[in-house]
Amino acid sequence: MKLNRKFFDRDVLEAAPDLVGKLLVRRMADGSEIRLRITETEAYRGQSDTACHARFGRTKRSAILYRQGGIIYVYLCYGIHWLVNIVTGPEDFPQAALIRACETADGPGKLTKALSIDGQFNGSDITENPFLWIEDDGTRVDIIADKRVGIGYASIEDQNRLWRFKKG
């Protein structure tokens, strides 16, 4: 079943680990569908999280994070790679779950390339978008919590948070 608004209208620390094991579904322009099981996510939570894009407050880029749960946040990293996040929680509290990897694509850049996801999805609603959504097929998996990666600019306390969730 397709995940609805209620799923994303929770704290990211509940939603992010819950996303692991779910199916990311992408319907292509020609009508074909790609289904990939999510194997790794990371939580970015609030202005007090020094690893979060919203750490400097609301900017043109981070404004998406302040929206309601279910909004897709896609941004370009290193000029090459699209990274896809899903905003969670209530409006005006910036938090999002970064989808880092799926079963056949081990890296956020590869993931978006495999699914042809780019900036066109930024700001759209994953519970209403006809080309991209997430399904729960009933599979339950073990979750392993780990430290987030690639955030050397964040404070030590934030780097040490176990906000990366992997399929066990």
Next chain:
DNA sequence: TTAGTGATATCC
């Protein structure tokens, strides 16, 4: 290990 790539944030 290093280069490539371009939007964003921050600094004149």
Next chain:
DNA sequence: GATATCACTAAA
């Protein structure tokens, strides 16, 4: 206006 930075990947 400019430039430093960045949640990455592929090639070597």
